[in-house]
Amino acid sequence: MEIKDIIATIKKEKPNVKSVYYVGCGASQAELYPAKYFLEANAKALRIALYTANEFNYATPKGLNEDAIVVTCSLGGTTPETVAASKLAMEKGAAVIAITNNGESPLAKACHYLVVHNWEGSYSAKMDKMNKALLIAVEILNQYEGFETYDAMVNGCNSIYGIIDEAVKSVLPEAKAFADSYKDDEVIYVMSSGATHKVAYSFSICLLMEMQWMNSGSFHDGEFFHGPFEITDKNVPFILLMNDGRTRAMDSRALTFLERFDAKTTVIDAKDFGLGSLLPGVAEYFSPMVISAVLRIYAEQLAIVRNHPLTKRRYMWKLEY
């Protein structure tokens, strides 16, 4: 079923939805963030929250009931906590939409509505998960509350794949330079703001810590000046993800500070890929997708120079834990 039709079907059954809960783990939680961010910023009546799955399972919010929509997400559809959360949400009477790459997975079977996303084949395919989550949010907002920028958002959701395919063509030299420069660093900090905030988080915990066993921390760059910036010094390594949108002033302020004190700074800037002119008025919500896709190439180059494939794990998928 098309996403638009899924929401229309839910609305027929549940015309008075109050709460929208997003539930996932790790990268999948982070990839729900742009949708959560968009909806929290633009909804006038809907209640919005984002949970790591076991937080949702153990301390279940009282708003989880028949007036809720729950969007769960897991790439392979096997994350036990997320499958449990999806089942719990169904038991509580919520309408449950699961987003997964595997339409036969346990998660795909623990939902009312299944959204299968692409993954393999291109950098833009890897952003299909984040984009479909965002489109679900756009449809929820428009159908339940109305949304004046609906057409621009839907156009963005349709156009973003081509924009990403174009963006990733040019970044290999910068990605190689990044990998050479950061490969031996003892810790790498990643920061951003706006809808891209959790891209910084997922690059830190998944690409660097999980897939490269490199030390890392992440935080919102608006928070940078309220603590973390005291770590800044010549050659301390940072990655700054700059949005094309309203929160860019925070990104720029952080960049000015990093440059002033000669930190080792790598910038991935949505503006470099023309997002603002391609998607006027809504570029900020698509910044995380372009930046994530570009970051994937940076991670691949880091994996090559460090001789540590992105697929290499010591615990994940290997042990019971």
Next chain:
Amino acid sequence: MEIKDIIATIKKEKPNVKSVYYVGCGASQAELYPAKYFLEANAKALRIALYTANEFNYATPKGLNEDAIVVTCSLGGTTPETVAASKLAMEKGAAVIAITNNGESPLAKACHYLVVHNWEGSYSAKMDKMNKALLIAVEILNQYEGFETYDAMVNGCNSIYGIIDEAVKSVLPEAKAFADSYKDDEVIYVMSSGATHKVAYSFSICLLMEMQWMNSGSFHDGEFFHGPFEITDKNVPFILLMNDGRTRAMDSRALTFLERFDAKTTVIDAKDFGLGSLLPGVAEYFSPMVISAVLRIYAEQLAIVRNHPLTKRRYMWKLEY
């Protein structure tokens, strides 16, 4: 005015409040988190969100209007972003409650209702900010929606100071051992769950990065198994903050993993201070206060052995940025 009376006054003027926004920066944002967590978990109709102040200023949520309560927080009451957010919220017609230690500060003048919290004098005084924010949430919930555990929560808010004063008496030996053991570490990870999630964050970005210039990262311990745990190895330094409440299973799972692989692990456990028996049914919401107070002693000991006072800064309060 008493907090209970503040909310009663707001309710008279605004009987149909829809949204409660929490706004602060750095530690003050983190100290609003238990209140936000409590309200998000227990409210059936109210919409809840927490913002770093400039995110609120630049990408102001559409729900900020005359049907909103905004709670802003800044220790000294001078944080420019938070003062701006407080003014913005007043302009938009929201009821604005400011929490600050300085009743004459710019923030104290940019609000409808002022809540002055204690700070100096004791470890429990330092938790007054977090506790008053929580009490505001309890009153909002009870007066707007009703809340069956209201009495237990109010009792907790009243009793927690004595519980903290007692808790901190016994921890100096462990704090000294922690300081000796972690003083030369290149990076320290901090994690927790539930209402204590952001205590891990603030210890990481404020106590370690800001006040000790030590590298650090933090994440939710339910997320640990979805990325960060691949960094675990013999002697990799972690601080695990364990809650006395529903999310403890996540904390315990992380502890089991850290011990299994001989990570360098320091645990601050709310259960060690009898929280569950002292505050039956609501201990989870007070875990962050006891743990934060204890952590303060750990930070003080770290500062002593590293000969780096907690007051020492190179940028904050010294430069324009």
